[in-house]
Amino acid sequence: MGVLQLSIPPDFPLPIPGNLTLLQFLIVLTFVLHIIFVNFTLSFATGAVILEASAMKTHSRRLDDMARICSLHASIHKSIAVVLGVAPLLIISVIYTQYFYTSTLLIGKAWLSLIILLITAFLLLYVYKFSWEKWENKKGLHFLVGFAAMLILLFVPLIFIVNVVSMLYPEKWSGANGFFHSLLHYPQIWQRYAHFILASLATGGFYMYLYFSVKQRKQTLSDVEQSLKLGGVKVAFWITLLQLVFGSLLLISFDRNIMLLFMGDDALLTALLLLSVFLTILLCALLYVVSKNDRPSMFYASLLCFVLIVGVMGWMRHEVRESYLKPYINEYPRTIEMKKENIKPVNKQ
Amino acid sequence: MNFPTVEFPWFGNGNIVAIIAIIHVLISHGVAIGATALVVSSEYYAIVTKNEKLDQLAKQLTKWILIITTTVGAMTGVGIWFSTTVIQPDSIGSLLRIFFWAWVAEWVVFVLEVVFLLIYYYTWETWKEGKAKRKHLNVGIMLAVFSWLTMSIITGILAAKLTPGRWVETLSFWNAFFNPTYLPSLGFRTFLSIMLAIALFTIFVRLFVKDEEVRMPLLRIFSIWGAISLPATVVLGIWYLQSIPDQAAKLIVWSTGLPEKTFDVLNMIAFALIIVFLFWLAIRPKKLPIFLSLAVFMSAIGFIGEFEVVRESIRKPYIIYNYMYVNGITAVKAEEMNRDGYLAHSTVAKIKKVTEKNKVEAGREIYQGQCLACHTIDGWRSKRALANRLKGWPQQSIESFIPTMHQVRPMMPPFVGTKEEVEALAAYLYKVANEEK
Numbered sequence: 001m002g003v004l005q006l007s008i009p010p011d012f013p014l015p016i017p018g019n020l021t022l023l024q025f026l027i028v029l030t031f032v033l034h035i036i037f038v039n040f041t042l043s044f045a046t047g048a049v050i051l052e053a054s055a056m057k058t059h060s061r062r063l064d065d066m067a068r069i070c071s072l073h074a075s076i077h078k079s080i081a082v083v084l085g086v087a088p089l090l091i092i093s094v095i096y097t098q099y100f101y102t103s104t105l106l107i108g109k110a111w112l113s114l115i116i117l118l119i120t121a122f123l124l125l126y127v128y129k130f131s132w133e134k135w136e137n138k139k140g141l142h143f144l145v146g147f148a149a150m151l152i153l154l155f156v157p158l159i160f161i162v163n164v165v166s167m168l169y170p171e172k173w174s175g176a177n178g179f180f181h182s183l184l185h186y187p188q189i190w191q192r193y194a195h196f197i198l199a200s201l202a203t204g205g206f207y208m209y210l211y212f213s214v215k216q217r218k219q220t221l222s223d224v225e226q227s228l229k230l231g232g233v234k235v236a237f238w239i240t241l242l243q244l245v246f247g248s249l250l251l252i253s254f255d256r257n258i259m260l261l262f263m264g265d266d267a268l269l270t271a272l273l274l275l276s277v278f279l280t281i282l283l284c285a286l287l288y289v290v291s292k293n294d295r296p297s298m299f300y301a302s303l304l305c306f307v308l309i310v311g312v313m314g315w316m317r318h319e320v321r322e323s324y325l326k327p328y329i330n331e332y333p334r335t336i337e338m339k340k341e342n343i344k345p346v347n348k349q
Numbered sequence: 350m351n352f353p354t355v356e357f358p359w360f361g362n363g364n365i366v367a368i369i370a371i372i373h374v375l376i377s378h379g380v381a382i383g384a385t386a387l388v389v390s391s392e393y394y395a396i397v398t399k400n401e402k403l404d405q406l407a408k409q410l411t412k413w414i415l416i417i418t419t420t421v422g423a424m425t426g427v428g429i430w431f432s433t434t435v436i437q438p439d440s441i442g443s444l445l446r447i448f449f450w451a452w453v454a455e456w457v458v459f460v461l462e463v464v465f466l467l468i469y470y471y472t473w474e475t476w477k478e479g480k481a482k483r484k485h486l487n488v489g490i491m492l493a494v495f496s497w498l499t500m501s502i503i504t505g506i507l508a509a510k511l512t513p514g515r516w517v518e519t520l521s522f523w524n525a526f527f528n529p530t531y532l533p534s535l536g537f538r539t540f541l542s543i544m545l546a547i548a549l550f551t552i553f554v555r556l557f558v559k560d561e562e563v564r565m566p567l568l569r570i571f572s573i574w575g576a577i578s579l580p581a582t583v584v585l586g587i588w589y590l591q592s593i594p595d596q597a598a599k600l601i602v603w604s605t606g607l608p609e610k611t612f613d614v615l616n617m618i619a620f621a622l623i624i625v626f627l628f629w630l631a632i633r634p635k636k637l638p639i640f641l642s643l644a645v646f647m648s649a650i651g652f653i654g655e656f657e658v659v660r661e662s663i664r665k666p667y668i669i670y671n672y673m674y675v676n677g678i679t680a681v682k683a684e685e686m687n688r689d690g691y692l693a694h695s696t697v698a699k700i701k702k703v704t705e706k707n708k709v710e711a712g713r714e715i716y717q718g719q720c721l722a723c724h725t726i727d728g729w730r731s732k733r734a735l736a737n738r739l740k741g742w743p744q745q746s747i748e749s750f751i752p753t754m755h756q757v758r759p760m761m762p763p764f765v766g767t768k769e770e771v772e773a774l775a776a777y778l779y780k781v782a783n784e785e786k
């Protein structure tokens with residue numbers, strides 16, 4: 001590995017199996033679904049570990065119960081996160097083959113290590129959840145199990161981010177040397193990571209608010225559940241405020257010509273960015289109101305606002321990729337039509 | 350060689366995919382499909398016979414199905430894909446283009462399968478009586494159906510790699526999907542899954558389920574399923590064998606690496622073992638020997654390993670039969686490469702033209718592009734380690750071997766490239782075979 005020139009391979013002779021616009025719509029849709037469940041998994045695993053640590057420190061039964069509920073949700077959502085990840089993987093492999101395969105192979109061993117890392121993390125999450133009561137007297141060990149799962153889950157996104165970022169920079173491929181080197185070699189990586197981690201925490205908090213609001217309609221919430229709900233709102237509020245800063249950091253880490261697309265050069269992208277900022281501020285306002293005085297009408301307003309934000313984010317993220325790749329795709333076009341003369345069977349001698 | 354190569358010099362690139370695939374087949378067939386059918390049958394039987402303890406055992410087993418399939422099962426499934434991307438990007442990339450919509454359907458079914466599994470396990474205690482319990486059982490049945498459906502889709506893709514049938518001429522998706530080995534292999538896998546689940550789970554039931562009120566009915570369910578599945582597996586297996594290409598069928602014994610006699614004896618012993626086991630299970634379940642259950646457990650794992658290795662190996666030299674070789678080269682590419690040179694058409698090759706000075710380095714690149722998929726230089730599998738195989742060969746012999754390698758060893762694809770490239774590869778191989786280590 002190492003010294004490739006501008007090594008974008010020609011596309012396969014087999015054509016892309018469907019309408020490109022449809023596939024692009026589907027990749028945005030399924031990616032958003034995937035990442036939301038990843039957000040849940042990551043924030044509940046982290047939340048459970050932090051809450052359990054504080055419970056141990058303060059000998060608080062309540063915090064421990066809150067942690068346990070988080071761990072239950074983490075292990076359920078991780079199963080869904082994984083299966084939902086398959087759809088964007090399918091589509092990205094098919095419509096960005098030349099870029100995505102190269103970026104994957106450049107970190108081939110790290111990519112394969114995902115299998116072991118995720119199996120380990122998921123098994124640890126099950127141990128963590130199913131041994132909560134049994135290991136009442138082995139709290140230290142129990143905590144360590146959760147902590148280890150959390151560390152793995154915080155590391156894994158870096159592999160994905162390196163992959164999807166490096167596919168945007170073909171002219172940097174020749175200088176890249178494996179996964180760890182790539183972490184510093186490509187721009188954007190840490191800004192994306194920060195943006196993603198914060199988004200996870202906020203999404204997790206928001207989920208707690210939604211989940212227990214729904215539950216509240218059927219039964220009164222226990223004290224613990226009430227704390228989770230309001231705690232969730234607070235986390236979502238503060239982290240989303242912070243996100244205004246980190247989102248901007250991400251924006252300025254883009255190549256200048258791409259950044260400027262969002263700042264007036266392209267009307268659609270500029271409008272999307274403004275809309276997302278506006279929606280974010282609106283969501284913060286709604287969450288603020290909820291934290292002071294919880295009203296049912298806020299539930300739908302904030303849910304709608306949240307869904308719109310995530311949709312706009314997913315769309316913008318796609319446009320970033322398209323903008324970066326546009327010059328290359330013009331030069332190394334995709335195979336759109338079936339040309340039989342390029343797909344001949346092997347003639348046996 | 351259009352993508353960067355990743356090399357596992359000791360383990361061997363092909364073996365990485367194989368090991369992940371074997372684990373995945375064990376779990377997807379044995380646990381996700383087979384065990385689910387057994388567990389749902391047990392729940393049904395528990396309802397009919399009002400056996401509360403059996404119901405609880407079914408729940409316990411479901412918990413293990415949940416844990417195993419959503420961790421090792423799911424991740425090795427995705428893992429086969431991850432590893433083929435890293436090791437055979439051209440092949441998996443092409444398959445995705447051909448079968449994209451089948452994979453989309455597979456994904457939808459798979460998502461539903463996971464959702465059913467989560468509902469099935471987590472509502473066990475809440476949907477407990479009367480109508481709710483019926484509903485719960487129905488979710489279980491849907492789960493069993495959907496896990497089978499995922500297999501019925503993926504089998505179309507897998508079978509097409511060996512027998513793409515009319516696809517190579519028509520390039521029609523449906524011809525590729527409903528290919529000549531589709532139905533036999535799907536039928537075979539279906540009943541194999543149930544046999545596998547019985548073989549894998551009996552030992553645990555024997556060891557850990559002490560209460561006879563639960564163990565007896567459960568083993569009874571196993572033996573009924575076994576009585577249906579074993580004959581079905583055998584009959585469908587024979588049909589499957591009959592429908593694969595002759596060239597591939599000839600490679601079966603060879604691909605296990607065993608002498609023919611040993612191969613026959615081992616397979617006969619395993620078969621006899623499973624028959625004795627099933628009769629024992631049906632007739633004297635109370636006295637089922639631990640040793641026998643363990644032997645069946647081990648043979649089942651061995652058989653799946655054999656099945657996977659054979660299935661992957663008999664396809665050689667192709668990865669998609671009659672279309673693409675294991676090293677990603679197709680007929681059209683071979684033509685261009687024989688004309689202009691292999692390296693000239695390899696995006697990531699650093700050397701585009703062989704000269705006297707860069708010969709050995711060029712040879713290394715050609716080796717990585719054309720041979721790495723099946724060979725190592727050194728490595729534990731000595732038959733595939735070229736430094737070992739070529740020890741003592743003069744450079745001249747290597748040079749004359751390469752252009753004929755697909756005739757001498759039909760499981761190898763033909764070499765593609767120019768005469769200078771043959772020389773370069775030979776120079777490189779000669780060097781590594783004669784290096785002092």
Ligand code: HEM
Pocket residue numbers: 027031034038042081082083085086088089090092118153154156157158160161164192196424427
């Ligand atoms: C094996 C299961 C998984 C699969 C198949 C999968 C698939 C994918 C795919 C295809 C993308 C790129 C989508 C695109 O660029 O359009 C992606 C992005 C990502 N995934 Fe997953 N994923 C899986 C599990 C996870 C897990 C467990 C985590 C975190 C703990 C995770 C975190 C991420 C992150 C952070 C990104 C990139 C977000 C960004 O671009 O900023 N994924 N995943």
